[in-house]
Amino acid sequence: MPSQLLERNFASRMLPLAIAAGLIAFSAPPLFYRFASISELKTHAEIYAAQLASSVEEAAEQEPFFWRYNTSKIMWSTSAHRLQEDIGTVTIVDCAGKTVFDGKELELGTGNASGPTGWAAVKVGNRNIAWVRVIMDTAMHRKRYLLIMLFSGCLGAVLGLLLFWFPRRVVRRQAGLLTNTIIRLEKAEKDLTEANLKLSRRVRQAVGAVRSISERLIGVQEEERRRIARDLHDGVGQAVTALQITLKLMRARPSEAKNHLAEAERSAEEILKEIRAAVFALRPAMLDAGDLEEGLRDFVERFELKTGIPASLRATGDLSAVSESLGSLLFRILQESLTNISRHAQAKEVGVTVVVETDCLRLEVSDDGRGFDPEDVSHGSGLRGIKERVSFAGGEMALKTSAGRGTQVMCRFPVLRRGDER
Amino acid sequence: LIVAGSGTNLPLFRKIAELYQQEHPETKVVVPTSIGTGGAVRALMDSAIDLGLASRKLKEREKRAGIVEIPFATVELVIAANSSVKEKTVTEIDLLDIYNGKRTHWSDGAPVVPLIRESGDSSRAVFAKILPALEASMVRAFHSRAWKVCYTDGQMVQALVSIPGSIGFMDLGTVLIEGLPMKTYPFPGVDAKKPLSMLTMGRPEGEVEDFIEFARSSAVQDILRLGGYLPPDV
Numbered sequence: 001m002p003s004q005l006l007e008r009n010f011a012s013r014m015l016p017l018a019i020a021a022g023l024i025a026f027s028a029p030p031l032f033y034r035f036a037s038i039s040e041l042k043t044h045a046e047i048y049a050a051q052l053a054s055s056v057e058e059a060a061e062q063e064p065f066f067w068r069y070n071t072s073k074i075m076w077s078t079s080a081h082r083l084q085e086d087i088g089t090v091t092i093v094d095c096a097g098k099t100v101f102d103g104k105e106l107e108l109g110t111g112n113a114s115g116p117t118g119w120a121a122v123k124v125g126n127r128n129i130a131w132v133r134v135i136m137d138t139a140m141h142r143k144r145y146l147l148i149m150l151f152s153g154c155l156g157a158v159l160g161l162l163l164f165w166f167p168r169r170v171v172r173r174q175a176g177l178l179t180n181t182i183i184r185l186e187k188a189e190k191d192l193t194e195a196n197l198k199l200s201r202r203v204r205q206a207v208g209a210v211r212s213i214s215e216r217l218i219g220v221q222e223e224e225r226r227r228i229a230r231d232l233h234d235g236v237g238q239a240v241t242a243l244q245i246t247l248k249l250m251r252a253r254p255s256e257a258k259n260h261l262a263e264a265e266r267s268a269e270e271i272l273k274e275i276r277a278a279v280f281a282l283r284p285a286m287l288d289a290g291d292l293e294e295g296l297r298d299f300v301e302r303f304e305l306k307t308g309i310p311a312s313l314r315a316t317g318d319l320s321a322v323s324e325s326l327g328s329l330l331f332r333i334l335q336e337s338l339t340n341i342s343r344h345a346q347a348k349e350v351g352v353t354v355v356v357e358t359d360c361l362r363l364e365v366s367d368d369g370r371g372f373d374p375e376d377v378s379h380g381s382g383l384r385g386i387k388e389r390v391s392f393a394g395g396e397m398a399l400k401t402s403a404g405r406g407t408q409v410m411c412r413f414p415v416l417r418r419g420d421e422r
Numbered sequence: 423l424i425v426a427g428s429g430t431n432l433p434l435f436r437k438i439a440e441l442y443q444q445e446h447p448e449t450k451v452v453v454p455t456s457i458g459t460g461g462a463v464r465a466l467m468d469s470a471i472d473l474g475l476a477s478r479k480l481k482e483r484e485k486r487a488g489i490v491e492i493p494f495a496t497v498e499l500v501i502a503a504n505s506s507v508k509e510k511t512v513t514e515i516d517l518l519d520i521y522n523g524k525r526t527h528w529s530d531g532a533p534v535v536p537l538i539r540e541s542g543d544s545s546r547a548v549f550a551k552i553l554p555a556l557e558a559s560m561v562r563a564f565h566s567r568a569w570k571v572c573y574t575d576g577q578m579v580q581a582l583v584s585i586p587g588s589i590g591f592m593d594l595g596t597v598l599i600e601g602l603p604m605k606t607y608p609f610p611g612v613d614a615k616k617p618l619s620m621l622t623m624g625r626p627e628g629e630v631e632d633f634i635e636f637a638r639s640s641a642v643q644d645i646l647r648l649g650g651y652l653p654p655d656v
Binding site: 062063065066068069070071072073076077105106 | 460462470540571574
């Protein structure tokens, strides 16, 4: 875990620092105290020596010769020093280097000469007659030193622990937060990956759908071409063939040409009629003229004439404002629907409704034919084409049918007005 | 001839020295201020003096150093008080109460001023042996500085004479020979005494020997009688 690694790294760096701080806290106070106490003892030693030297001087001035044999009494009389428990030894040495007083005689001092030494000269007139030497005892300070060391040891240990423990605790907490953040980020990354996968799937599906629509459109175009070719072959072709035969007869028998002239004219009219029907099937001229409603109405009427099934168109709203592309789409959907009805529905009546509203356009084609089972895929190719066209235009299609109850195809488009096209 | 040592001996030996010089005008006898028995021993060892004066028995190490002790007399130790003190007697209980601080006034209402000697003093050593409780009080008083401490016989004499209500310890000989104006009371219960002796480095010879003989002769008996000195305990 990153948090544990972070904590371990931090601990390994913090530990020497905490130990160093603890050692400093442990050693600094005793060292400082030792330095200060030695310095203080040195000063005390010099003061005590000076006090004693002063007393000796007084005695020596009174008894210049015998003072040296009376040092015990002199020391007794200078009693102030007896109360100082930090005096180790007191010695008086004359100019010849002979000890004329040793504190041991009076049990003066602790006898432990472990501290600093203070010297003071005993002067009579301008002449040094002796030296007083005081050596201090550090025992009392040693006890304090040990106490301070104990205290500073505890202080150093506590400080070291605090320096190590507190930051480590903070780092542990922050590392925990970091870990949680990392976990959340990992989850977010995982979610994002899944979302990307879903999106990729949908893109692939959309691309597939577009490809399918393109293929379907190509198929429709091919079907349309085949139908035109068939219509030309079956209609125009046969009529042209008949006209050709009539014209050959007229050439072969010029005498009977008058009899065949009327037939030739009929064939020519038939050819023209077939060509017009084919052209209309491709694209009504009304659409190019910009009159959608008239074009749709003309198509419905032609359907009625061609199939003999009564058909009606009800248009509501301003169809003239509908864009050319949406108009073409409506025409194609109507064409497909009516073709389906003529081929399969066995309908007795067909109704077409077009409604233009503020923000949408609805097209509804209904018949009272035999209907079909919507789950039956064999009925689906024409309807699938309609659905794809509607979807391509951003609209929705709904189908309402069942066996024996007719069929209702309902399409809804976001309205696209003239001038909105790019 | 230099004669020096314990302060207890000095008044007596100053008198003896006067008498000796009257008989031996050719000899000048010098008696300096007190240097104590220990000081006399060290001075003898340094040949700084001719005759030492001791008011205690010699220690073994002093004897081993070649010091010869010549017993001379015994002096009585007494309780001494300023002449203003009206008490007729001082009992052991009185002494302990005074030095323990329980009794702070004399019977006439005057304040009591106890005086003590330092612990190395030979008179105090005698009292310590006789009355240990008193010594304990003095030790406490010395360290707490409760009472005034006198470091020489001279200081004690001066304090007892000059401080009203003061009480301390003296040797009777000094008081009597010098006619000091102070009250004395016998130490309660027992005779408190300390030995006086002369000290020489090795066997005495010449003037020193003469002086010793003189001091032990009948010539000084009047002085000894005057001071209430007793023969030495041999």
